[in-house]
Amino acid sequence: MPIVNGMHYVYTVQPGDTLYSIALRLGSSVTDIESANALYPPFTDPGLIFPGQLLLVTNPGTTQTNHIVATGDNLYRLAQRYSTTVDLLFGINPQLPDPGLIYVNQRLLVPAFVYQVESGDTLNRIAAWFGLSLSALLQANEQRPGFSPDVIFPGYRLLIPLPSSRNIVVFRPFPGTRISRGTIFSRFARAFEGAILYKIVDAAGTTVTSESPIQASAGGPSFGSYSLPITFNRNPSAQTGELWVYARSAKDGSIVDLVKVRVLF
Known part of the structure; x- marks a missing residue:
């Protein structure tokens, strides 16, 4: 595309x-x-x-x-x-x-x-x-x-x-584009102490990247930037999937501010 x-x-x-x-x-x-x-x-x-x-x-x-x-x-x-x-x-x-x-x-x-x-x-x-x-x-x-x-x-x-929630936006990778190990993903997040998370799942339900930490450049109430290379814990078993970027609630640990980016492998 x-x-x-x-x-x-x-x-x-x-x-x-x-x-x-x-x-x-x-x-x-x-x-x-x-x-x-x-x-x-x-x-x-x-x-x-x-x-x-x-x-x-x-x-x-x-x-x-x-x-x-x-x-x-x-x-x-x-x-x-x-x-x-x-x-x-x-x-x-x-x-x-x-x-x-x-x-x-x-x-x-x-x-x-x-x-x-x-x-x-x-x-x-x-x-x-x-x-x-x-x-x-x-x-x-x-x-x-x-x-x-x-x-x-x-x-x-x-x-x-671009995919966003109230507190997180992903500028890279663009939705619908191909990612691999080392692909940089980035942009902005607002979270307690700047701590957010990401994972990658493919269309077959395989967790390609297990939940991993991201450290933004600033903590809430400010928005900080983030940029890091993607890692894979296992090879994808499908051609498409999703990159999830999110935070976890300090109250009960549930996922909040989830942003999903459609990706290709």
Whole structure:
């Protein structure tokens, strides 16, 4: 499945914007923006954009997705769009002084990645492949030119929410991608003393990686980052499986904040 690398921006078109001015501001090109957002016939006239539309803009930087705050945005609405929580969005953006204070033109890190549609794809198939609901996929791409819940076209780029809970998000590996011993998995968690856990199970029910500790860079109430290589305790007995990242309740030891990432072996 073709995941698009690069620095991605979700940008709301403003009065007076042109594709050239947006490309210049965000380090992209008019051609790339047109292709990623289906800004070409028969969907629209070349270069035709309207205030309020959401464009996906990519440049060659480090792979992550940023939402550029527009008038009317707040963390609650962004959390809905990216199928996450206000707590998590606030926690992974330490530049924010308060969850109720965001400003137009701020660049906020959001838990999402970008997928480029292939011939034969359907939205249902894409959602299933990445382990999310169709409604989450539709919600992430609302207000985008060229986006329809009924028809998608090869070359169009979709925003895909990353797996998250209130206190944990996994940015790598991407859902639906292949892992092996040594694959790095990473990003953010909020937990007591920064202690979280992971395990890997395959589709046949085999525990490929037994419950193992992860130490985040900070403990709750702050969000800390984590990054470590995956280990296998035994070989997978199926081609697919899940990476589980979670914490355990201090009260009864039960699993809390479970995040599941669909993986291939």
